[in-house]
Amino acid sequence: MHTLSLRELADGLAKARFSSEELTRHFLARIAAHNPALNAYITVLEEQALAGARAADKQRSSGDVHPLTGVPFAHKDIFCTEGVRTSCGSKMLDNFIAPYNATVVEKMAAAGMINLGKTNMDEFAMGSSNETSFYGPVRNPWDTNCVPGGSSGGSAAAVAAGLAPAATGTDTGGSIRQPSALCNLTGLKPTYGRVSRYGMIAFASSLDQAGPMARTAEDAALMLQVMAGFDEKDSTSIDCTVPDYSASLNNSLKGKVIGVPSEFFAEGLSDAVASRTRAALSEYEKMGAVLKDISLPHSHLSIPCYYVIAPAEASTNLSRYDGVRYGHRCDNPLDLADLYTRTREEGFGDEVKRRILVGTYALSAGFYDAYYRKAQRIRRLIKNDFTEAFKSVDIIAGPTSPSPAFALGEKVDDPLTMYLEDMYTIAVNLAGVPALSIPAGMVDNKPIGLQLIGRDFAEADILNAAHQFQLQTDWHKQFAPAFA
Numbered sequence: 421m422h423t424l425s426l427r428e429l430a431d432g433l434a435k436a437r438f439s440s441e442e443l444t445r446h447f448l449a450r451i452a453a454h455n456p457a458l459n460a461y462i463t464v465l466e467e468q469a470l471a472g473a474r475a476a477d478k479q480r481s482s483g484d485v486h487p488l489t490g491v492p493f494a495h496k497d498i499f500c501t502e503g504v505r506t507s508c509g510s511k512m513l514d515n516f517i518a519p520y521n522a523t524v525v526e527k528m529a530a531a532g533m534i535n536l537g538k539t540n541m542d543e544f545a546m547g548s549s550n551e552t553s554f555y556g557p558v559r560n561p562w563d564t565n566c567v568p569g570g571s572s573g574g575s576a577a578a579v580a581a582g583l584a585p586a587a588t589g590t591d592t593g594g595s596i597r598q599p600s601a602l603c604n605l606t607g608l609k610p611t612y613g614r615v616s617r618y619g620m621i622a623f624a625s626s627l628d629q630a631g632p633m634a635r636t637a638e639d640a641a642l643m644l645q646v647m648a649g650f651d652e653k654d655s656t657s658i659d660c661t662v663p664d665y666s667a668s669l670n671n672s673l674k675g676k677v678i679g680v681p682s683e684f685f686a687e688g689l690s691d692a693v694a695s696r697t698r699a700a701l702s703e704y705e706k707m708g709a710v711l712k713d714i715s716l717p718h719s720h721l722s723i724p725c726y727y728v729i730a731p732a733e734a735s736t737n738l739s740r741y742d743g744v745r746y747g748h749r750c751d752n753p754l755d756l757a758d759l760y761t762r763t764r765e766e767g768f769g770d771e772v773k774r775r776i777l778v779g780t781y782a783l784s785a786g787f788y789d790a791y792y793r794k795a796q797r798i799r800r801l802i803k804n805d806f807t808e809a810f811k812s813v814d815i816i817a818g819p820t821s822p823s824p825a826f827a828l829g830e831k832v833d834d835p836l837t838m839y840l841e842d843m844y845t846i847a848v849n850l851a852g853v854p855a856l857s858i859p860a861g862m863v864d865n866k867p868i869g870l871q872l873i874g875r876d877f878a879e880a881d882i883l884n885a886a887h888q889f890q891l892q893t894d895w896h897k898q899f900a901p902a903f904a
Contacts (some may be wrong), residue, residue, distance in 0.1 A: 421438065421781075422450055432707075443473070443491070459555065460574045462507055462539065462555050463537050468504075486532050487530050492534060494535070495636040498620055500518035504538065506538065508545070544623055545623040548770055551567060551832050561900035562580070562865075568580070568599050577603060589630065590628055592624050603825075609631045611876050628731070637856070650797075678885075680701065680816075690823045703892050714809050722802055727839060732792050743759050782795075809876050814881065824862075857869035
């Protein structure tokens, strides 16, 4: 059952081929057997999941249910879940039991989906390899000596190894798409404001966005249908109609224009990844789409721009963790200054401290104009590049990551090299547009991804393009051999 897609599992439940309890027990057994090797989960909710599965089976017997009722999944441990530890991968929140549910959690529960547990992640979503977690690194199911990508690496590894059929993730600079590429999944970052951020622990508030991680574009469409929608509790939520994402999956791509930015095939991209990406793009020509060379002239500035804006917002968001209200608190503080200092020194890891320091510096008197304000101006130029490109193309495509998964420990001590892992994904977050990564082949027996970028709120277009690609290829059907 663990090799079936979300759609296939939903169909199996609808036709009573198996019950939700049987399905949930199957995945819980796989978690018990394989999670020690992968470290994909921080918290497993066995009793809660089984109780939910039994309730779902009763609900299905009554007839009127959501298509995904009774289907298991996993939540990234960044979503507040009432009565459950919500750690954000940090010692700072190791003892935090959320008193309420995030809107995404509420929506999944309302659909009757079964939460198997909370997945591991880079601390406060800061990282590209899932090596900064307080709970230890996550391993890639395709090669357990390699990283799964980050920060949603626990969700990616769980789905790739069949420890969940789908999972939620969050994407601030590529943290859904990059681990999806490295673990052979379909991962979607929606338009900023499409999915509520309420109850999602903040890293960089103008960049963070929740989205689905699954095997196929069809599954991602089903998940997004549940997750999307206006939320009055989130001031960044956009009040606009949510379309039926599954309805347009089979639209023809004939005549669609796909822009291929020259900047995405420049220095820094592995030759093997470039070749494999070009081969994937050629599939779209076979389907009648037109490839067009375009330019995103300011995309080379996305990394320096991001690493001013994101740390600046992080330094503000993480200032609330002071040992006074909730979370970690140092023992026997001498005074208030000692409480603040030692609590934050003990509670935060090195990468989080690094970004807080960078962000505080960028926002400080005398440097705000030189760094933060200038970065915001560059952000507008990056957004304008996408706006201009979409005047002549329907979708923009290119590699998701410059290389396949790298070895654990290989880049952890070199932050600048690590930051380059997100060189093709960060601009999307700065512009706020939707994008997804789909399986596009293998390099050195490890997966790589093809990134598809759409106009604002055009998730249906890129899901359609992804689904049509998956009808013509079988990369998304390949399963990590050691966990099949």
